Ligand code: SF4
């Protein structure tokens with residue numbers, strides 16, 4: 001199954017002042033590339049890091065800087081699984097579901113996470129603390145099973161280890 | 171030039187040509203979905219596989235450039251196997267709902283399955299379903315995502331031709347889907363073209379959908395009368411249905427390729443204007459003396475015109491008329507009757523114009539009218555109408571036009587109250603037709619042969635697709651009979667003969683005949 005991100009069904013907040021504050025950085029990023037369009041991914045990360053997820057307003061902001069059309073940016077946003085189109089939790093868990101991890105028991109562990117947090121793939125806990133995403137290979141097969149929480153990798157997982165990691169988060 | 175071999179035959183093609191173009195020029199068949207000569211190369215559908223000697227694997231012809239000595243096989247076992255495998259993948263998630271698909275009969279999945287497929291399907295996985303089935307993406311187009319093979323032709327069309335950027339391909343892998351940008355509609359004056367170029371049933375024309383299976387359609391080459399561009403079209407009509415005012419005979423118009431005029435496209439304004447062919451038509455003869463046959467009507471009109479004092483009658487001619495008809499208008503009214511008040515052009519009648527095709531002059535034959543009627547600057551319909559309004563005219567002959575849509579509001583009523591006799595010759599039933607004393611029903615452009623001259627001086631043929639509605643007759647025929655009755659033997663049995671005479675008399679048309687004009691038109695020799 002390919003990846004299909006979910007768009008947010010609530011009205012998007014106004015990110016205009018946040019984006020305005022990023023304009024100077026965007027200008028520096030764009031200057032690094034021969035073709036402005038090549039900055040699309042970097043600009044999206046910049047905006048997502050500041051705003052939490054990508055809204056149509058952000059797509060239009062990136063389109064302006066990268067000199068491409070908003071529909072082109074939307075194609076990019078929906079193609080890559082690391083851009084979110086809806087808010088995620090404070091701690092976003094990307095749980096590997098690919099071969100090496102499966103061979104090392106990730107299916108049971110994923111079930112454990114789902115049960116523990118009470119959410120399914122793509123879900124966010126009601127308090128907004130955790131969100132879960134089943135992911136393709138996280139490129140740490142030698143450490144399987146693996147999950148990523150925010151920017152941190154956690155490897156050789158067991159149910160106990162998962163509990164310790166998740167419970168330790170603020 | 172590069173010397174290459176295609177299926178055993180030698181060809182010499184320009185260096186660096188795309189292999190698929192060389193194959194097309196060699197008139198060799200090769201399947202394609204994403205490739206379109208009017209759009210950039212995408213190379214994503216992979217169906218155009220050919221075998222090139224000394225290359226380890228088959229390659230796609232649409233993204234391979236020819237090189238000297240290239241030996242290409244389009245139908246070798248290896249090429250065919252690749253084409254077949256690609257087709258099977260393209261159909262892996264396809265719903266195969268041809269019985270309820272409006273594209274059936276002109277679908278490249280059906281066609282290529284029969285020509286290049288014929289495999290036993292090996293996929294037995296659950297098909298991936300996509301969300302949008304029969305969802306309108308705009309006023310003209312219906313989207314069916316699961317039928318889409320993601321060839322991106324429609325995306326490139328809205329990126330490169332209209333530059334309106336409505337379409338995109340979203341998500342990844344087997345859940346990739348074609349859609350419009352969230353919140354956007356496909357709403358531009360060229361939207362209908364995406365249904366033409368979509369090779370499958372993913373984008374269909376909302377106006378045409380389910381009106382008729384395409385194999386029941388007849389097709390005739392013609393030219394759009396919607397503006398002075400004169401886009402080349404095919405008129406698709408129902409072959410068996412008689413004229414009824416509520417049910418059309420003409421089902422749709424499709425653009426016909428002409429590199430010098432409209433390339434592969436046409437605008438929506440022209441495309442959907444076909445409805446006028448079957449709607450609000452004037453279909454019966456009406457005269458003051460109660461004539462019901464053409465013979466009697468022509469005799470009556472001829473008598474009326476012959477007896478009319480030249481200075482007291484005026485003519486509103488039409489640049490919707492063919493060159494042939496305008497030639498006869500000139501013969502009858504200018505040369506024979508010598509009426510001084512003749513006009514066709516209306517200032518301020520212009521509509522929108524764009525950078526793609528659409529011209530502001532909404533008449534297909536203004537260029538023809540200006541050369542044939544040769545009125546110079548005194549070509550205005552307004553001055554004739556002004557005379558009529560002031561009561562200087564006793565009679566008026568109006569071709570096609572509706573005075574209630576010309577000039578200031580109330581013009582028709584004013585003219586009607588001042589002018590004793592109004593003769594209307596036209597195809598539409600409108601206020602002027604109703605107000606006229608004599609009304610003769612004329613065939614519309616889809617019901618007759620003739621030529622239009624576009625704004626660039628290209629003379630192009632229109633051809634009869636359906637017979638004239640009711641009692642209507644082609645304008646050239648009506649005019650030649652009136653001329654004969656007045657005493658000038660301008661007798662023609664075909665529009666082609668009128669054109670021959672016109673070409674002999676008008677230097678701009680010198681050397682032309684219907685054969686020379688052909689299906690792509692011929693350009694005036696400028697004087
Ligand atoms: S909708 Fe049609 S033209 Fe557009 S990508 Fe899909 S198959 Fe190609």
Ligand code: SF4
Nearest residue numbers: 394396397401437440
């Ligand atoms: S551009 Fe003009 S001639 Fe072409 S389809 Fe439109 S109206 Fe008809």
Ligand code: FES
Nearest residue numbers: 204215216218232
């Ligand atoms: S036509 Fe060549 S890859 Fe699609």
